[in-house]
Amino acid sequence: MSSTLLEARAIDKHFGGVTALRDVSLTIRQGEIYGLIGPNGAGKTSFFNVLTGLYHPDGGELIFAGEKLQASAPHKVARLGIARTFQNIRLFGNMTAMENVMVGRHVRTHAGVFGAVLHDRRTTREEAAIRRRAEELLNYVNIADRADDLARHLSYGDQRRLEIARALATDPKLLALDEPAAGMNGTETASLRELIEGIRKDGITVLLIEHDVKLVMGLCDRVAVLDYGEKICEDVPSLVQKDPKVIEAYLGGSIA
Amino acid sequence: MTPSSTLETLRTDKRIVIAATVIIGIALAVLPFIIGSGLGNSWLRILNFALLYIMLALGLNIVVGFAGLLDLGYIAFYAVGAYLYALLASPHFGLHLPVWVIIPAGAALAGIFGALLGAPTLRLRGDYLAIVTLGFGEIVRIFLNNLNAPVNITNGPQGISGIDPIHLGGFTLAKPISLLGFTLPSLHAYYYLFLALALFIVFVTIRLENSRIGRAWVAIREDEIAAKSCGINTRNIKLLAFTMGASFGGVAGGLFAGFQGFVSPESFNLMESVMVLCMVVLGGMGNIPGVILGGILLTILPEIFRHGSGPVQLAIFGKILLDPEALRMLLFGLALIVVMLYRPAGLWPSTTRRREFRGDSTNDELKAGE
Amino acid sequence: MDIFIQQIINGLVLGSIYALVALGYTMVYGIMGLINFAHGEVVMIGAMVALTVIKLLANSGLPVFVIILLALAAAAVVCMAVGFSIERIAYRPLRNAPKLAPLITAIGVSIVLQNLAMLIWGRNYHAFPPILPTSAHDVFGATITTLQVAIVLIAALMMAGLIVLIHRTRLGRAMRATSENPSIAQLMGVNINQIISITFIIGSALAAVAGLMVSANYSIAHYYMGFMLGLKAFTAAVLGGIGNIAGAVLGGILLGLIESLGAGYIGDLTGGFLGSHYQDIFAFFVLICVLIFRPSGLVGEKVSERA
Numbered sequence: 023m024s025s026t027l028l029e030a031r032a033i034d035k036h037f038g039g040v041t042a043l044r045d046v047s048l049t050i051r052q053g054e055i056y057g058l059i060g061p062n063g064a065g066k067t068s069f070f071n072v073l074t075g076l077y078h079p080d081g082g083e084l085i086f087a088g089e090k091l092q093a094s095a096p097h098k099v100a101r102l103g104i105a106r107t108f109q110n111i112r113l114f115g116n117m118t119a120m121e122n123v124m125v126g127r128h129v130r131t132h133a134g135v136f137g138a139v140l141h142d143r144r145t146t147r148e149e150a151a152i153r154r155r156a157e158e159l160l161n162y163v164n165i166a167d168r169a170d171d172l173a174r175h176l177s178y179g180d181q182r183r184l185e186i187a188r189a190l191a192t193d194p195k196l197l198a199l200d201e202p203a204a205g206m207n208g209t210e211t212a213s214l215r216e217l218i219e220g221i222r223k224d225g226i227t228v229l230l231i232e233h234d235v236k237l238v239m240g241l242c243d244r245v246a247v248l249d250y251g252e253k254i255c256e257d258v259p260s261l262v263q264k265d266p267k268v269i270e271a272y273l274g275g276s277i278a
Numbered sequence: 279m280t281p282s283s284t285l286e287t288l289r290t291d292k293r294i295v296i297a298a299t300v301i302i303g304i305a306l307a308v309l310p311f312i313i314g315s316g317l318g319n320s321w322l323r324i325l326n327f328a329l330l331y332i333m334l335a336l337g338l339n340i341v342v343g344f345a346g347l348l349d350l351g352y353i354a355f356y357a358v359g360a361y362l363y364a365l366l367a368s369p370h371f372g373l374h375l376p377v378w379v380i381i382p383a384g385a386a387l388a389g390i391f392g393a394l395l396g397a398p399t400l401r402l403r404g405d406y407l408a409i410v411t412l413g414f415g416e417i418v419r420i421f422l423n424n425l426n427a428p429v430n431i432t433n434g435p436q437g438i439s440g441i442d443p444i445h446l447g448g449f450t451l452a453k454p455i456s457l458l459g460f461t462l463p464s465l466h467a468y469y470y471l472f473l474a475l476a477l478f479i480v481f482v483t484i485r486l487e488n489s490r491i492g493r494a495w496v497a498i499r500e501d502e503i504a505a506k507s508c509g510i511n512t513r514n515i516k517l518l519a520f521t522m523g524a525s526f527g528g529v530a531g532g533l534f535a536g537f538q539g540f541v542s543p544e545s546f547n548l549m550e551s552v553m554v555l556c557m558v559v560l561g562g563m564g565n566i567p568g569v570i571l572g573g574i575l576l577t578i579l580p581e582i583f584r585h586g587s588g589p590v591q592l593a594i595f596g597k598i599l600l601d602p603e604a605l606r607m608l609l610f611g612l613a614l615i616v617v618m619l620y621r622p623a624g625l626w627p628s629t630t631r632r633r634e635f636r637g638d639s640t641n642d643e644l645k646a647g648e
Numbered sequence: 649m650d651i652f653i654q655q656i657i658n659g660l661v662l663g664s665i666y667a668l669v670a671l672g673y674t675m676v677y678g679i680m681g682l683i684n685f686a687h688g689e690v691v692m693i694g695a696m697v698a699l700t701v702i703k704l705l706a707n708s709g710l711p712v713f714v715i716i717l718l719a720l721a722a723a724a725v726v727c728m729a730v731g732f733s734i735e736r737i738a739y740r741p742l743r744n745a746p747k748l749a750p751l752i753t754a755i756g757v758s759i760v761l762q763n764l765a766m767l768i769w770g771r772n773y774h775a776f777p778p779i780l781p782t783s784a785h786d787v788f789g790a791t792i793t794t795l796q797v798a799i800v801l802i803a804a805l806m807m808a809g810l811i812v813l814i815h816r817t818r819l820g821r822a823m824r825a826t827s828e829n830p831s832i833a834q835l836m837g838v839n840i841n842q843i844i845s846i847t848f849i850i851g852s853a854l855a856a857v858a859g860l861m862v863s864a865n866y867s868i869a870h871y872y873m874g875f876m877l878g879l880k881a882f883t884a885a886v887l888g889g890i891g892n893i894a895g896a897v898l899g900g901i902l903l904g905l906i907e908s909l910g911a912g913y914i915g916d917l918t919g920g921f922l923g924s925h926y927q928d929i930f931a932f933f934v935l936i937c938v939l940i941f942r943p944s945g946l947v948g949e950k951v952s953e954r955a
Contacts, residue, residue, distance in 0.1 A: 421929075
């Protein structure tokens, strides 16, 4: 059995009087595609934000690759190897696609002011490597032809892909995707699915929040279901689909 | 296109670049002589001030244009550089340190002030940051104005006069320099010194813009949360922007003190900060040639109005009807409004920015609605 | 003790004026998200117009009350026209432009107004004619003049009126809706352009009143007076939480109190090292402290960044 990559222990998060996450514990194994689903407002994105250091949890802790994640330090989380995308795409709109991915290399490179000004051998070599890697990644997500276009002028699907490329540029161990298929048509979703499977094949663990249940069930090795901020189920997709609590959460949600 | 023809274009391109560089270089080299003999020494002084303002505008451009942090107190760093020079090279304390010590020290001290301003304000955004930096600028000015008692440090509102002119290798730039039978007037010598430093600052800015650090600045401007998630330590990178920007201001300030021979708090009021900000925005935020253009225009335009508003009135009405000073600023204010109305992204926006304006308007509306 | 009370009284008077001006900044910011940099100059125009009318009528034999009212009316009309034009000319065309563009036009308008005033009224200080009653009242050992009482009362009345307008009328509801979300308000049938114009007009009317108050309080008016006053008032608005009406009032009064108490006691506090000319530092120093510990101002909502 593969080893544990991420362990969330009893995460709590409140906003004022509202509980976003209550006692959420889950374990993500090395190399799997792990799905996080639940009705709207169940706390999926809140969990993402706690995981990536944007929110400070009110209780619990996160252990990633054997290290305790420090809360409220997104850049340290990225350095440790967790990269993410956002539900409502957050690209650097006035930078080119290429530059967006190059920014992703920031955390794995070192050039400072002096290097930038003096252009010493190490810096020029590093800069060339950044560019090469960014080109590779744009190719990898199939948008190399848009490299010099501003990110904001890319089509919706390409923006999603660019965001994934930027996240991959940080050399993550865990890639957290927040509703990557939202707003995509069938063809786009199918190719996204291929992309995610490819990423896993390259040895990167994937955490996926998704509304598209078909995609999650077909793609994920294991799935956790959140409802009202609590984890109500965690299992392989086929069993999760049959779990009465999950059915109730979804049906109950749709009736109310 | 075959590989050989690509290579050919590259070679001609390179030739064009070299030719352009040579032409611009010659133009910059003879410029003071043309202006000096054609328009007189007062315009040569204005030209020198334009170079100082270009340095300031490029420094502020790092903070506002690249990193997207609105700074309304930038002139404080100019003041720090100027007063440091004034204190270390004038009869006020009887110190007369050499320029190659003071200017770097001024850059360093201004950089420290930049970090001091940056550190507590990192969490603030947009307009809040603007008002805090504005307050910081005013605090520096008020201290300069009042630190003459109980211990006289800044000599208060009278300012410090009799500042040593800039000396370089045994020559003082205050007097004509004779070398190999050729005499270089003082204003010309200052021009070449300022030009050299301005070019150095342009060079540094261009190198920074196309670097890991420069990309991180722009990323923060575009989306701070996404930047953090990409592993950028936004706190340090923002502090770096404040420090770098401020140090350019410190250099320009030191040069100003040596050139002018006199500093007083009045030179560093809020209007000056606003002026430098206008240069950056009106020229084309984030775009280096645009910012340089903004610096030149906003130095020269008020002077043209100053020299023009009296004589033109005399010519038209036969007497001076309106206070020329008020009229000049009035025209200047109108020019600011008109330019921004017709070119809201600045006179010379970067290609990316220009594309943004041709781009989809829906995104712009979304941005505006945020 | 009486110095303390005296400084409190002075602070309240100053603070009421700051609050009136701060309201102009905060209303515009609330609705458009824009710093109306030129607002201080509108206050100056108000002061100059009012003073001109008072000088003209000072020897007309009309009752003081009528003169003041006429001056106020003239100042209000001019300021409203100026405020309306500023928005139409300098801000409206730039509503979808990059964020700093309207800031630059605002600075341009500010420069234009200042120098226009210099052309019309000259560079000199204008003294306020001595037509106002100078009677003073004794309060716990400190003195307060009838004028000061009037300033505080009128300012309070205007602020109360504004709050009623915003929370109890149709117009106020439309204003609140616009500030909440302009595009949705528009869908709901609010004429946004009209609301923005009205906001500028109301803010400018308040500025006219404040202008008259300042020149009466200090017995002086000058083409350059709007600058520092505007800066302080904007500081007050940010201090309270910009965009928030109650915050502007609170921020204005607090700033007035801090300044006058600060000026009164700074010498004692620093053992004579810093004198009362550091008065202006207090405003900025307090502002910076408040913003560092409460970045959204005193009563501003805590806006947590949503990812």
